[in-house]
Amino acid sequence: MKTSTITDGIETTLRSLAPIDLADAPLYVVLQSENPPADRLLLDSWGNYHPKNDLVFRLWLESCGRWRGRGPLVVVNDLDIRDASPSDDAESNVIAIALHELAHALNTGFDLTERTAAEVALIELRASFAISRLNAAPTLPQNGLPWAGHDAHFIRVAAHLSHRAKLAGIAIELDQVIALNHYGLRSSGDEYFCALTGEFERFDDAPLSTLRHHQPPAAFVWRWRNDLADWCQQEPDDAKAMLAFHYMELFKRSL
Numbered sequence: 001m002k003t004s005t006i007t008d009g010i011e012t013t014l015r016s017l018a019p020i021d022l023a024d025a026p027l028y029v030v031l032q033s034e035n036p037p038a039d040r041l042l043l044d045s046w047g048n049y050h051p052k053n054d055l056v057f058r059l060w061l062e063s064c065g066r067w068r069g070r071g072p073l074v075v076v077n078d079l080d081i082r083d084a085s086p087s088d089d090a091e092s093n094v095i096a097i098a099l100h101e102l103a104h105a106l107n108t109g110f111d112l113t114e115r116t117a118a119e120v121a122l123i124e125l126r127a128s129f130a131i132s133r134l135n136a137a138p139t140l141p142q143n144g145l146p147w148a149g150h151d152a153h154f155i156r157v158a159a160h161l162s163h164r165a166k167l168a169g170i171a172i173e174l175d176q177v178i179a180l181n182h183y184g185l186r187s188s189g190d191e192y193f194c195a196l197t198g199e200f201e202r203f204d205d206a207p208l209s210t211l212r213h214h215q216p217p218a219a220f221v222w223r224w225r226n227d228l229a230d231w232c233q234q235e236p237d238d239a240k241a242m243l244a245f246h247y248m249e250l251f252k253r254s255l
């Protein structure tokens with residue numbers, strides 16, 4: 001089975017938004033509607049990215065004639081997204097979640113190291129175990145902070161991808177790409193997007209993986225710190241509130 005036209009379209013769109021970051025690496029989009037192995041899917045999630053996802057799905061990709069070597073793989077639960085979306089927004093919400101997962105790949109990096117067959121088998125076994133455990137009992141991020149994994153570095157990469165999508169004529173709002181309130185942040189995606197407007201053009205031809213090495217606009221830093229300060233004020237657990245301070249300092253080094 002080859003990819004569907006929809007999958008081909010999303011892969012092409014995503015690749016066009018991050019050509020320098022992806023370079024020659026294959027990019028895989030796996031839609032739940034394509035019936036990938038059920039024990040490889042997170043049930044309580046609209047999307048998923050892990051640097052070893054391509055290996056986790058490798059046998060299935062090979063059986064579909066889609067394996068092209070190591071590269072980032074994003075899973076998108078298009079069935080649940082469509083169920084939860086008004087019909088006019090369903091298509092753009094599916095692309096928005098694919099963008100969200102691509103932002104993870106660019107923000108955390110991807111692993112292109114070749115692995116032996118035995119290593120791949122072990123990775124698949126561990127992933128299957130971890131996924132079944134998470135499906136049985138979904139948990140908060142490892143340190144209990146709701147934005148862990150979706151901090152200001154991630155929001156910034158996601159905003160640049162949304163900006164590039166708009167340039168390409170794809171109407172995607174940052175609020176579709178990341179539900180900030182779900183991560184304990186009070187500002188809207190639109191407010192973060194506006195705070196970054198001044199730097200978009202400067203990075204249009206740059207790899208997004210290098211964004212974190214450049215100081216963002218002051219308005220963006222202010223919004224991030226303000227959101228965390230708000231969260232700390234309402235958090236009764238002092239240990240968690242102290243941990244949050246680490247995230248408030250994200251851009252301090254380069255100030």
Ligand SMILES: [Zn+2]
Nearest residue numbers: 100104149150
């Ligand atoms: Zn995420």
